[in-house]
Amino acid sequence: MPQTLPTPPRATSLGRVLIVDDNADLAGALRDVLLGAGTGPAAYVVRTATCGREALAMARDEGFDVAIVDVKLPDASGVDLIIPLRALSVEGEVVLITGFASMDAAIAALRSGAFALIVKSFRPEELIATVEQAITKVRLTRERAELERRYRAVVELTDVLVVALDASGGVVLFNRKAASMAGVASEEARGHDFVSRWVSREDGQRLTDALAAALAGDKAREVETSFGDRLAERGAMHRVRWHLSRVRDGFAHSEGGGLVYGIGIDTTERRALEKRAADAEALSAMGELAMGLAHEIRNPLNAANLQLHLLNRAVDRLAELSPGTRSEMHKRLHIVGDEIGRLGRLLTEFLELARPRELSRQAVELGELVEAVLALEREQAEARGVKIAVEIDSDGPRAIGDAEKLKQVVLNLVVNALEAMKDGGSLSAKVFSRENKVVLQLDDTGPGIDPSVLAQVFDPFFTTKEAGTGLGLSIVRKIIDQHGGDVRIDSARGKGASVIVSLPAARSAPEGGGAGA
Ligand code: ADP
Numbered sequence: 001m002p003q004t005l006p007t008p009p010r011a012t013s014l015g016r017v018l019i020v021d022d023n024a025d026l027a028g029a030l031r032d033v034l035l036g037a038g039t040g041p042a043a044y045v046v047r048t049a050t051c052g053r054e055a056l057a058m059a060r061d062e063g064f065d066v067a068i069v070d071v072k073l074p075d076a077s078g079v080d081l082i083i084p085l086r087a088l089s090v091e092g093e094v095v096l097i098t099g100f101a102s103m104d105a106a107i108a109a110l111r112s113g114a115f116a117l118i119v120k121s122f123r124p125e126e127l128i129a130t131v132e133q134a135i136t137k138v139r140l141t142r143e144r145a146e147l148e149r150r151y152r153a154v155v156e157l158t159d160v161l162v163v164a165l166d167a168s169g170g171v172v173l174f175n176r177k178a179a180s181m182a183g184v185a186s187e188e189a190r191g192h193d194f195v196s197r198w199v200s201r202e203d204g205q206r207l208t209d210a211l212a213a214a215l216a217g218d219k220a221r222e223v224e225t226s227f228g229d230r231l232a233e234r235g236a237m238h239r240v241r242w243h244l245s246r247v248r249d250g251f252a253h254s255e256g257g258g259l260v261y262g263i264g265i266d267t268t269e270r271r272a273l274e275k276r277a278a279d280a281e282a283l284s285a286m287g288e289l290a291m292g293l294a295h296e297i298r299n300p301l302n303a304a305n306l307q308l309h310l311l312n313r314a315v316d317r318l319a320e321l322s323p324g325t326r327s328e329m330h331k332r333l334h335i336v337g338d339e340i341g342r343l344g345r346l347l348t349e350f351l352e353l354a355r356p357r358e359l360s361r362q363a364v365e366l367g368e369l370v371e372a373v374l375a376l377e378r379e380q381a382e383a384r385g386v387k388i389a390v391e392i393d394s395d396g397p398r399a400i401g402d403a404e405k406l407k408q409v410v411l412n413l414v415v416n417a418l419e420a421m422k423d424g425g426s427l428s429a430k431v432f433s434r435e436n437k438v439v440l441q442l443d444d445t446g447p448g449i450d451p452s453v454l455a456q457v458f459d460p461f462f463t464t465k466e467a468g469t470g471l472g473l474s475i476v477r478k479i480i481d482q483h484g485g486d487v488r489i490d491s492a493r494g495k496g497a498s499v500i501v502s503l504p505a506a507r508s509a510p511e512g513g514g515a516g517a
Contacts (some may be wrong), residue, residue, distance in 0.1 A: 002152055003282060010074040011505065012043075013042070013044070013045050013139075014037075014042050014043060014044045014045070014066035014135065015044055015045070015063065015066060015131075015135040015138065016043045016044070016046075016047070016051065016062070016063065016064045016065045016066075016332075017034055017044045017045070017046045017047070017065065017066050017067075017068065017131060018046075018047050018048075018055060018058060018059060018064040018066070018067040018068070019046060019047070019048040019049070019052075019067075019068045020048075020049045020050075020052070020054075020055040020067060020069040020070060020073065020081070021048070021050070021068075021069075021070040021073075021075050021097070022050045022051060022066065022073055022080070023070070024050070025181065026070075027048045027050070028048075030068060031046045031048060031468050032129065033124040033127055033128065034127070034128070034131065035051070037128045037132075037154040038133075044131075047062065047064070050074075050145070051073055051074050051075045051076070051304070052073050052075045052076030052080075052081050053075055053076075054086065055067070055081060055085065056081070056084060056088065059085050059089055059092075060088050062091045063088070063092065064085075064089050064092050064136075065089075065091075065092055065093070065135055065138045066093050066094075066095060066115075066130070066131050066134045066135060066138065067085050067089075067093070067094045067095070068093060068097060068127075069082075069085070069095070069097065070080055070095055070096075070097050070098055071096055071097065071098040071099075071109075072098075073100070078096050078097075078098075078110055079105075079109055079112055079114075080094065080112075081094070081111065082094045082096075082109070082112040082113050082114050082163075082234055083112060086470065089329060091138050091141045091142050092138065093115035093134040093135075093137060093138055093443065094113065094114050094115060095114065095115050095116050095118060095130055095134060096109050096114045096116070096118070097117075097118050097119075097120060097122075097132065097501055098115045098117060098118075098119055098120065099119075099126070100481050101117055101119045101120065111482075114128075115133075115134045115137065116130050116133075118130060139225075150491075154176045154443075156175050156176045156179065157176075159177060160177065160179070160263055160264060160265055161175065161177050161181065161240060161263070161264035161265070161266070162174075162175035162262070162263055162264075163175070163178050163180040163194065163261070163264065164247070164260070164261050164262075165194050165211065165258050165259065165260045165262065166196070166258070166259060167193055167215060167258045168193075168258075169193055169194050169208065169211060170190075170191050170192065170193060170194070171189045171190055171191065171192050171193075171194050172190065173186075173190075173258060173387070174186045174189040174190075174338070176370075178264065181228060181230055181240075181296070182197075182198050182227070182228065182237055182422035183226060183228070183229035183232050184229070189496070195207055195208055195211075196226055196230075197229075197230060197231075198228065198230060199225050199226060199227060200225075200226040200227075200230065200237055200452075201231075203225035203226050203503040206223060206225065206515075207223055207242070208243070208245055210223040210304070211244060211260055211343050212418065214244040214245060214246050214260045215246055215260055216256045217290055220243055220244060221242075221243075221244040221245075222241065222242065222243055222244075222462055223240070223241075223242050223244065224239060224241045224267065225239075225240060225242065226237075226238065226239060226240070227240040227264065230252050231293070233297045237451070238266055238268045239266070239267045239268045239271050240261070240264040240266055240267065240268075241264065241265045241267050242262045242264045243262065243263045243264075244260055244261070244262050245260065245261055246258055246259070246260055247259040247260070247261055247483060251490055254365065256446065259405045263313075274367065276414040276477075276481075279459070279460060279474075282326070282460075282461070283354055284354075288355060290350075291351060291354050291355065294347050294350055294351055294354075295351075295497070297343075297347060298344075298347055301340060301343055301344060301347070304340055305337075305344075306338055308333060308336055309467045311333060312330070313334050315329050315330060315333065322368045338467070340468075344470070345469055349469050349471040349472070349475060350469075350471060352408075352471075352475055353460065353474055353475050353478060354470055359401065359402040359405060359482055360402045360403075361400055361401060361402065362400070362401070362402075362403065362506075363398045363399075363506035364398060364400070364401050364403045364406055364506070365396055365397075365398050366394060366398065366399045366406070366431050366438050366503070367390075367392030367393070367397060367431040367441060368396075369393070369403060369406055369407055369410060370390065370410055370429050370431055370440060371390060371415055373389060373394075373407055373410040373411050374406070374429065376411070377411075377414050377415070377418060379426065380418055381418055383506065384418060384421060384422070384423055384424060384427065385423070385424025385425075386418055386421050386424055386427055387425075387426040387427070388426070388427050388428075388429070389427070389428045389429070390428075390429045390430075391425065391430045391433040392430075392432075393431060393433055395433065397431055397432060397433040397438040397439075397505065398438065398505065398506040399438040399483075399485075399504065399505060399506060400483075400503070400504050400505065400506045401403050401483045401485075401503060401504075402479075402483075405482075405483075406479070406483075406503075407481045408479065409475075409476050409479050409480060409487075409501065410440070410477065411444050412472040412473070412475060412476050413476060413499050413501075414427070414429075414442070416472060416473070417442060417444035417446065417473070417497070417499075418448060420446030420497065421444055421445065421446040421455065425444060425445035425446060426444070426445050427442065427443070427444050427445075428441075428443045428444075429441070429444070430440050430443075433505060434502070436504065436505050437485075437503065437504065437505055438502065438503050438504075439489045439500065439502045439503075439504045440499075440500070440501045440502075440503075441498065441499070441500050441501075442498070442499045442501075443496060443497075443498045443499075444496050444497055444498075445496045447493065447494060447496060447498055448492050448493050448494055448495045448496050448497050449489065449491040449492075449493070449497055450490040450492075450493045451492060452495070454489065454491060457473050457489060458473045458474060458476075458477045459474065459475040461474075476501075480501060480503070481502065483503055484503075485501060485502055485503040485504060486501070486502050487499065487500070487501045487502075487504055
């Protein structure tokens with residue numbers, strides 16, 4: 001029977017001690033020594049067991065901080081109990097008691113993880129001192145584990161990026177956020193060169209310099225760079241603002257003695273918003289003056305077009321021209337015509353972008369609208385060898401917005417996709433509801449967009465086409481913004497482009513018609 005002594009109520013426990021000895025007298029004496037050791041209300045909680053089996057059962061049920069174990073037990077050797085006991089109480093320590101100690105026995109005991117070996121007959125103070133030391137170790141181990149747990153909670157669960165780099169720029173630590181943005185598991189990141197693997201070439205040198213400066217000096221450095229998986233095919237890089245500082249104590253394994261900690265904040269969204277605000281401001285600053293100018297240009301442009309038409313006819317009528325010269329002249333006139341046409345388009349699109357206009361807001365069957373636009377472009381698509389597939393949710397998703405404007409959005413996106421697929425391909429349009437949004441997803445099998453320019457395609461005047469205006473996607477974004485929606489492009493070179501537009505959904509029941517709860 002295990003003997004349990006009643007613990008004085010509300011006493012502060014100095015620690016839980018498990019005495020394992022088949023000699024009841026000795027166990028009792030040890031217990032009394034320990035119970036007399038506390039000062040004031042603080043005391044050890046002492047349990048006793050008479051054999052190995054009983055000791056393991058008690059350890060399993062109640063745990064212990066220090067186990068005092070006789071080497072010679074009826075059913076086991078105390079040395080063999082060390083490992084299973086410690087497995088049951090991970091931070092607990094085992095003190096062995098033996099009648100005689102050879103050097104070999106002592107070494108074996110310590111190898112198996114005993115905290116100490118006490119040889120009978122010992123003085124009570126010796127036992128108390130040893131137990132106190134063991135308890136101190138247990139407490140420190142616990143405190144360390146707790147600190148580590150808190151540190152992990154802070155580092156892992158936070159929404160900022162935390163990285164640690166060694167003196168040569170190799171990754172020592174990525175927290176969960178950094179790893180997920182980098183597209184690797186935290187353990188996989190370890191040892192890889194940070195700058196060359198996850199920072200774009202343009203920012204690499206600046207970051208390397210900042211790291212070196214942080215390592216050399218005591219001052220923390222701030223630097224903003226791109227961050228993301230450079231090897232990934234899809235997904236744009238993020239913008240991250242890093243706060244770099246050297247860890248002074250260092251870690252033994254980091255050669256050169258230095259570690260740099262980087263705390264990073266993802267500024268991608270903020271930078272994008274700032275840029276959009278700046279774009280909008282720039283457009284409105286161009287404002288009326290530019291619009292007036294655009295209108296003024298339209299008249300002479302129309303006149304030039306008319307004159308060109310007449311000139312073409314005149315060339316046809318000039319009897320003295322040789323066929324070669326005539327065709328050469330037509331060719332040149334044709335080029336002038338193309339350029340006038342391009343200027344005309346530029347004006348139309350520019351006016352569209354710059355003109356402030358109220359939207360009408362009605363329920364728009366987005367699927368029908370998409371089909372109408374695709375019907376317009378079907379001939380173009382066939383001529384290019386592009387197959388079109390349409391998939392519309394059977395519930396007829398309805399967005400709230402301006403049908404004419406949305407038509408323009410879809411037209412711009414479809415024209416871009418068709419223009420991208422010069423050698424044929426397929427265009428898939430899907431319209432579906434998702435939560436309180438209506439989504440249009442257009443996937444093409446064209447050449448896709450290089451990640452290095454993906455962030456720029458919505459900029460006014462950004463184009464990679466010879467006769468492009470670079471205003472199509474700017475208009476798309478402006479209209480979608482006005483609708484309170486969102487548009488993004490997911491693409492990589494050689495993998496086609498996928499444009500995803502989401503718009504606020506119209507309520508399914510007509511206005512005022514009580515939609516049931
Ligand atoms: P534009 O069509 O006049 O060039 P946009 O603003 O519509 O102007 O498009 C900007 C650029 O975005 C294009 O020049 C092209 O490089 C790229 N782009 C747009 N859509 C696609 C697509 N579906 N596939 C590949 N590139 C595209």
